[in-house]
Amino acid sequence: MTNELSSLEREIEETRQRLANTIDQLAYRAHPKTIVGREVTSVKAHFVDLETGEPRTDNILKVAGGVVGTLVLLAVIRRIAR
Numbered sequence: 001m002t003n004e005l006s007s008l009e010r011e012i013e014e015t016r017q018r019l020a021n022t023i024d025q026l027a028y029r030a031h032p033k034t035i036v037g038r039e040v041t042s043v044k045a046h047f048v049d050l051e052t053g054e055p056r057t058d059n060i061l062k063v064a065g066g067v068v069g070t071l072v073l074l075a076v077i078r079r080i081a082r
Helices: 002-030 032-047 057-081
Strands: none
Touching: 002 032, 032 057
16 A cells, blocks of 8 residues: 555656746747747758758749849839839
8 A cells, every 4th residue: 555655656756846946948839039049040041051050042043032022012013102
């Protein structure tokens, strides 16, 4: 009986410890600074190869083309609206 009780107490304590670790991990992952850091890394990875540090010119040119195209479209719409 005593052996079963101490075994049960040990299991409960191990479960509490695992639960506490899981909560700590979730709190870390949900922290705003952690989220921002992940997103910044994601955006950097889109424009720069993280392993070599080389810029990814294809992605940079796509974004630059999109920006230029948007600006031209807005200028045309503005000219038509006048």
